[in-house]
Amino acid sequence: MISQTDIQGRLRLLRYGLIVLVVVTFLVSLLAPYVAVRPYAEAAGQTVQITGFLGTALIYTVVVAIIAAIIYFAYQNVLQRTMVK
Secondary structure (H helix, E strand, C coil), rough: ECCCCHHHHHHHHHHHHHHHHHHHHHHHHHHHHHHHHHHHHHCCCCCCHHHCCCCCHHHHHHHHHHHHHHHHHHHHHHHCCCEEC
16 A cells, blocks of 8 residues: 555656656657758758648647646656545
């Protein structure tokens, strides 16, 4: 069985980890396509704006944030069931 203070510590660690995951998802989904496409666009004499990938990055970020929230509340529920009374 798990004590209440241990549950709070585990949830805090998971919450911070999921926040980092959401931020990294946004940065990678915004910067990776830009870095991959830029050399080809410059070779063709065109310019690529980083804001062109913003919509896709936001969609990916929202999806990951929703999945992270589901994981957090499911884990919280599992921990509450195993708590020492």
